Amino acid sequence: xxxxxxxxxxxxxxxxxxxxxxxxxxxxxxxxxxxxxxxxxxxxxxxxxxxxxxxxxxxxxxxxxxxxxxxxxxxxxxxxxxxxxxxxxxxxxxxxxxxxxxxxxxxxxxxxxxxxxxxxxxxxxxxxxxxxxxxxx
Amino acid sequence: xxxxxxxxxxxxxxxxxxxxxxxxxxxxxxxxxxxxxxxxxxxxxxxxxxxxxxxxxxxxxxxxxxxxxxxxxxxxxxxxxxxxxxxxxxxxxxxxxxxxxxxxxxxxxxxxxxxxxxxxxxxxxxxxxxxxxxxxxxxxxxxxxxxxxxxxxxxxxxxxxxxxxxxxxxxxxxxxxxxxxxxxxxxxxxxxxxxxxxxxxxxxxxxxxxxxxxxxxxxxxxxxxxxxxxxxxxxxxxxxxxxxxxxxxxxxxxxxxxxxxxxxxxxxxxxxxxxxxxxxxxxxxxxxxxxxxxxxxxxxxxxxxxxxxxxxxxxxxxxxxxxxxxxxxxxxxxxxxxxxxxxxxxxxxxxxxxxxxxxxxxxxxxxxxxxxxxxxxxxxxxxxxxxxxxxxxxxxxxxxxxxx
Numbered sequence: 140x141x142x143x144x145x146x147x148x149x150x151x152x153x154x155x156x157x158x159x160x161x162x163x164x165x166x167x168x169x170x171x172x173x174x175x176x177x178x179x180x181x182x183x184x185x186x187x188x189x190x191x192x193x194x195x196x197x198x199x200x201x202x203x204x205x206x207x208x209x210x211x212x213x214x215x216x217x218x219x220x221x222x223x224x225x226x227x228x229x230x231x232x233x234x235x236x237x238x239x240x241x242x243x244x245x246x247x248x249x250x251x252x253x254x255x256x257x258x259x260x261x262x263x264x265x266x267x268x269x270x271x272x273x274x275x276x
Numbered sequence: 277x278x279x280x281x282x283x284x285x286x287x288x289x290x291x292x293x294x295x296x297x298x299x300x301x302x303x304x305x306x307x308x309x310x311x312x313x314x315x316x317x318x319x320x321x322x323x324x325x326x327x328x329x330x331x332x333x334x335x336x337x338x339x340x341x342x343x344x345x346x347x348x349x350x351x352x353x354x355x356x357x358x359x360x361x362x363x364x365x366x367x368x369x370x371x372x373x374x375x376x377x378x379x380x381x382x383x384x385x386x387x388x389x390x391x392x393x394x395x396x397x398x399x400x401x402x403x404x405x406x407x408x409x410x411x412x413x414x415x416x417x418x419x420x421x422x423x424x425x426x427x428x429x430x431x432x433x434x435x436x437x438x439x440x441x442x443x444x445x446x447x448x449x450x451x452x453x454x455x456x457x458x459x460x461x462x463x464x465x466x467x468x469x470x471x472x473x474x475x476x477x478x479x480x481x482x483x484x485x486x487x488x489x490x491x492x493x494x495x496x497x498x499x500x501x502x503x504x505x506x507x508x509x510x511x512x513x514x515x516x517x518x519x520x521x522x523x524x525x526x527x528x529x530x531x532x533x534x535x536x537x538x539x540x541x542x543x544x545x546x547x548x549x550x551x552x553x554x555x556x557x558x559x560x561x562x563x564x565x566x567x568x569x570x571x572x573x574x575x576x577x578x579x580x581x582x583x584x585x586x587x588x589x590x591x592x593x594x595x596x597x598x599x600x601x602x603x604x605x606x607x608x609x610x611x612x613x614x615x616x617x618x619x620x621x622x623x624x625x626x627x628x629x630x631x632x633x634x635x636x637x638x639x640x641x642x643x644x645x646x647x648x649x650x651x652x653x654x655x656x657x658x659x660x661x662x663x664x665x666x667x668x669x670x671x672x673x674x675x676x677x678x679x680x
Contacts (some may be wrong), residue, residue: 152426152435160432164419164674171528171670172412174661178520179405186513243549245511271552 222254296342300487304580305340311583312336324480328446328571332473335372335575347372347576352380353464360458375573379454379468384570385447386538391563392557392665393518393542394635400659402513403506406613407625411663413609414629415441417602421594428590433457434466436679438591441475442598443668444482444632449475450574451535452672456679465587469577474595482635483642484626485596487601491641493607494623498614499647501622503656515549525670532673536666604632606660628657631664
């Protein structure tokens, strides 16, 4: 530390001061972020308790060797829900958009069918735009 | 009549910018204009941080064209504890002086943080809270560089301003340096513009600076580690997070509140899902306007006497040292986590703790994929990356508390 002191040019920058800045800085940054880590773990524990208990129930069921009833999937059941002429890409895009809305709102959304809307009335995108721009603060 | 004509021509010539170049020390302005061209080339030709480097380099050009009177360094050069006379700036200042008030009053950086918050997804951090520790470790670059700055003879205020470059966060660097370099410790040798220029240049060079350090400090086996998928994060957690972070940080380090508070306000607007219009404004119009104002006014402060001196050389050297140390601290802490987690944590994500969102996380992803093409570290690296933003804001608060 004395060697450090000899090369410190400015009078205010004593070796003690520089060490204090470094140690204080690292300790405070770590302390703040460790508190946030603990908070996030507690928050995660609380909000994921339901999910974990759900998983445990599933595990309990499998332990008892009770096989869940598996219903056979009807052939073409998914294609029937999609109106003819709608490509797989459009179905994928709509599914992704709905999945994102579900994730954002925290609701479990299910697609039961996809069909073209009637051309009557104004365009849905135009309506969405109008609503977005005229919504009051 | 011809005499009068010739006199007028001579007067015009003497008042022109060309005469300014021929005046005493005018060649320095030419050199600075050359440097501004280099930065313009880096921004336009190479795509290095163009949103900031282009306004900064153009501000540099404007301020070094003689007699433009857009920026007056004498209005801002204060020493001996005097304060800036903002009334005089408004009365006598040029366009860039007026815009620069937003920097000196510490308005722009928190407003940019508002926009960053509105664009940032903290879910990877909430899903893996340990990432916070990597974000904290990478701030070691800031504090170890402080020692280097002290050894090179900088004052505490200058050393703090240089050290914060290691946070790899432009708005934070500007926020800290504008406040520290306005106080008693300011000698006038370096300025906010100098710090910003170094910070943004190195941020643009993150993909070049970081990989050699990451590879040197890790083994092939460590770099190839595949991490478990992150858990989904509920909306409630996303909403609580910005509120909790604001309360914790503002209570522990109040001087970090302007940055962290605005960052979290932006994030809360986004995550609440009920303020779409405000979010769009914060993410786009507000952010873009402030970016232009900030860039061009900070660029204007890079006058020849501020850049062409040995102090600036010191800033450049210490700046790159800060980046390297920050990266090394993050990676080394990542190695520690690799050991304690019994090989479940890839140490490469530690380097993303130096902020520079999202570039540093992309570097982790790229280096990881070089060892294992099927490895996707991006989302894991985003945790330390956004933690680094909060960590550097806290470090800024500490420096402001100690070095003022």
